[in-house]
Amino acid sequence: MDKIQSLTGMLDLYDDGNGDNLSVKIFETEKILREIFSNYQLKEMRTPALEETTLFKRSVGDLSDIVNKEIYSFNDKNEKSIALRPEGTAGIIRAIIEKKLDQSTHKLCYLGPMWRYERPQKGRYRQFHQAGVEILGYPEGAPEFEMISIVCKIIEEFRLKNCLIKINHLGNKNNKESFCKALVDYLEPHKDKLDDKDLERLSRNPLRILDSKNQNTQSILENAPSIKDFIEPSSIKILMDIKSQFSDICDIEIDYSLVRGLDYYSGFVFEAVSSDLGAQDSFLGGGRYDYLCSKLGGKDLPSIGMAIGIERFASLLKDITSTNKMASFLVVTSNLEPKAYKIAHQLRSMNKNIRLDLQLSKASLKAKLRRANKSDADYAIIVGDEELKTNTVIFKYLKDESNDQETLSVDELFNIYKSI
Ligand code: HAM
Numbered sequence: 001m002d003k004i005q006s007l008t009g010m011l012d013l014y015d016d017g018n019g020d021n022l023s024v025k026i027f028e029t030e031k032i033l034r035e036i037f038s039n040y041q042l043k044e045m046r047t048p049a050l051e052e053t054t055l056f057k058r059s060v061g062d063l064s065d066i067v068n069k070e071i072y073s074f075n076d077k078n079e080k081s082i083a084l085r086p087e088g089t090a091g092i093i094r095a096i097i098e099k100k101l102d103q104s105t106h107k108l109c110y111l112g113p114m115w116r117y118e119r120p121q122k123g124r125y126r127q128f129h130q131a132g133v134e135i136l137g138y139p140e141g142a143p144e145f146e147m148i149s150i151v152c153k154i155i156e157e158f159r160l161k162n163c164l165i166k167i168n169h170l171g172n173k174n175n176k177e178s179f180c181k182a183l184v185d186y187l188e189p190h191k192d193k194l195d196d197k198d199l200e201r202l203s204r205n206p207l208r209i210l211d212s213k214n215q216n217t218q219s220i221l222e223n224a225p226s227i228k229d230f231i232e233p234s235s236i237k238i239l240m241d242i243k244s245q246f247s248d249i250c251d252i253e254i255d256y257s258l259v260r261g262l263d264y265y266s267g268f269v270f271e272a273v274s275s276d277l278g279a280q281d282s283f284l285g286g287g288r289y290d291y292l293c294s295k296l297g298g299k300d301l302p303s304i305g306m307a308i309g310i311e312r313f314a315s316l317l318k319d320i321t322s323t324n325k326m327a328s329f330l331v332v333t334s335n336l337e338p339k340a341y342k343i344a345h346q347l348r349s350m351n352k353n354i355r356l357d358l359q360l361s362k363a364s365l366k367a368k369l370r371r372a373n374k375s376d377a378d379y380a381i382i383v384g385d386e387e388l389k390t391n392t393v394i395f396k397y398l399k400d401e402s403n404d405q406e407t408l409s410v411d412e413l414f415n416i417y418k419s420i
Contacts, residue, residue: 009126017375019321025314030111033131036153042109042133047091049113053081059090059292061263063205070116084115088132089305096136097298105137123280123312134305140238140288143304144268148242151272151284152249160274160316164251167239167270168258171231179230180206190220210259228256238268264289268304274316283312325420326355327379328372332365333388340383343410350418373398
């Protein structure tokens with residue numbers, strides 16, 4: 001029989017307790033990100049993984065690589081074209097409109113898998129996870145500072161080194177129009193040197209040419225007009241203010257050539273990169289998207305958001321080992337003794353900072369102790385027939401050189417356990 005294997009670019013994540021393993025880092029990252037999001041009073045929103053393909057065409061843009069080449073879309077049994085979400089913002093805005101929540105403000109977060117049919121390589125997967133933040137209903141100003149504060153907090157909290165936050169401003173509709181016109185005028189005489197993709201961008205969405213991967217195009221762009229000369233002084237001021245306020249916490253650079261790979265952005269945009277990541281160096285990106293909601297049929301809802309690529313982000317972390325102590329609970333009675341399991345249950349509610357691993361097998365004491373040591377437990381709590389008769393337990397210090405152990409009454413055990 002043919003072996004059934006996972007699909008290319010899709011990972012199985014599994015916690016094997018090894019803090020150096022990417023899966024463990026991913027789980028820990030998600031846990032800490034949830035705490036940070038809650039600290040910022042962000043409310044969770046979960047939208048479906050599948051949406052109508054049109055949603056992504058209209059929001060992310062049908063010229064973008066994400067929709068043009070990378071979308072996982074297919075017809076359902078009713079011949080409706082549906083797609084696995086390549087990102088989270090479009091679904092959130094669709095839900096906000098559908099639930100008529102687009103007349104009020106929201107501070108939202110989400111975490112979940114996304115799909116893009118890309119060529120897999122280090123840091124690039126076909127199924128990956130994003131943690132995102134969307135602040136809806138507020139015009140430019142305070143939300144920009146809050147968003148960069150979240151980015152800096154994340155970098156600070158995980159003690160990331162070698163990171164750079166790049167920021168830019170794409171201007172208002174008029175600025176964007178004038179800049180695009182100047183860009184097109186500049187590129188017209190170079191048209192014959194552009195590849196088909198950049199030519200299409202030139203005619204349909206000139207700003208995206210700045211994001212071209214073609215070296216030839218990039219060298220032509222070296223002398224192209226800069227958006228800096230087209231945006232309002234207030235836009236430049238917001239970039240300067242963000243840089244000056246947060247530069248003591250994180251490295252921030254104003255990069256006037258930063259455009260993002262999704263069509264919905266307007267105004268302030270940003271990306272965080274790390275020199276430790278290699279070719280796929282961006283672990284987070286976002287920006288303002290004031291017109292997306294109305295474009296999808298909702299009210300005017302000025303908004304800003306960002307998403308972190310969890311796999312890339314987690315790969316930046318050094319060994320994650322829990323600082324919490326661990327106790328291994330060994331029941332070695334001749335019969336099943338419910339009382340022993342009740343003690344384990346009580347211990348768990350007495351000190352939530354200790355991880356209690358109740359060994360479920362019927363192995364011998366020796367085998368169970370071996371397993372306790374292997375799993376890096378700090379203590380072993382042993383309950384045998386004799387202990388149950390006398391209402392005692394054996395408490396063994398596994399990490400002490402002396403390997404001491406003592407017999408404690410159950411009440412003494414509870415007191416020691418609470419004080420660890
Ligand atoms: P994005 O820049 O397309 O933005 O993706 C955000 C992050 O997802 C990237 O910086 C990267 O770390 C990660 N990522 C993207 N593709 C892959 C992949 N194939 N494998 C692994 N990681 C990947 C967005 O998705 C926007 N929705 C962000 C946003 C939210 N803007 C406003 N609100």
